[in-house]
Amino acid sequence: MTISSPEIKQRMAHFEQVCRTSGIKLTHQRIEIFREIAQKGDHPSAEMVYRGVRKRMPTVSLDTVYRTLWLLKDLDLVTMLESAHEKARFDARLSPHHHFVCMSCGLTQDLNCKEFDNLKPPKSAKALGQALITHVEVRGICFKCAEKEKTASDKTGR
Amino acid sequence: MTISSPEIKQRMAHFEQVCRTSGIKLTHQRIEIFREIAQKGDHPSAEMVYRGVRKRMPTVSLDTVYRTLWLLKDLDLVTMLESAHEKARFDARLSPHHHFVCMSCGLTQDLNCKEFDNLKPPKSAKALGQALITHVEVRGICFKCAEKEKTASDKTGR
DNA sequence: TTAGGTGCAAATTCTTTGCACCCTG
DNA sequence: CAGGGTGCAAAGAATTTGCACCTAA
Secondary structure, three states: OEOOHHHHHHHHHHHHHHHHHHOOOOOHHHHHHHHHHHOEOOOOEHHHHHHHHHHHOOOOOHHHHHHHHHHHHHOOOOEEEOOOOOOOEEEOOOOOOEEEEEOOOOOEEEEOOHHHHOOOOOHHHHOOEEEEEEEEEEEEEEHHHHHHHHHHHHHHOO | OEOOHHHHHHHHHHHHHHHHHHOOOOOHHHHHHHHHHHOEOOOOEHHHHHHHHHHHOOOOOHHHHHHHHHHHHHOOOOEEEOOOOOOOEEEOOOOOOEEEEEOOOOOEEEEOOHHHHOOOOOHHHHOOEEEEEEEEEEEEEEHHHHHHHHHHHHHHOO
């Protein structure tokens, strides 16, 4: 999937604005790396971004791509699929169920919900393949992390 | 979360039966590794399983834990959270949307669905923390992989 | 000008593999 | 007893880090 040109422009403008606001330097590398993600809708990996950017800028290094990607993520300019950084985790429960994932510490807890169990894949999924499982992931902040953040903000005032 | 004793027994029985059916040897290591996952509901990582099993069997090696975990997964005796093996993947689309993930090749495609957008976190999530985002992941087989499997089965007859 | 950013190469972390010995069936 | 399974140590893959040079503001 390729993103339409006005949409890309808007994304680039937003990117530049956020960088300025955050006092982050607008380097060639950062611009090209962000553009690479902004103009592609196929959820590229760091390696894929690297290869794409190298076409236009043959000297970028892979580690700059990584540093920039995490930076963009911290600035909420991109989102991440699959919790990279996370190790594989296993579950012996085979019956369908859902998850609550803490966005701060990554703790994953089972979530039982009849309503979710009964969700049917939408028509739009039919265009992509054969849908088998509909799994809901509720993301939020677990109580332990909420407590921690509260304590921290009491100190920093932030 | 600890799993109730009858439930564990049932899981162990199922495990032993599947191993026999598949002609997989029931070694001490495999039994203890499966038990470790079966009796815990907290989605342990390979490292955590390793530490748990070592208490009862100090000589197991981490690589046996890994080999056994992937084996259990192949036998559909355990499921995996977070697509380990997968690299981090990025997305510049910030508006909420959902995903169709191919269970065979891992291809992730955006899925638009108003019904999913409007899903509210269930009451049971309130007990775990503050819910912020409800994300649906439809898992299935994409057309490309379905085609591949079809071609393969034409040959193997499986 | 100068602090933050980059490239390089080496380090880390998680996971996999080759090989000789061991144990289940 | 035979062939799959295991432990060890070493290899791989993805990501991170230290350091000296570079460049946007």
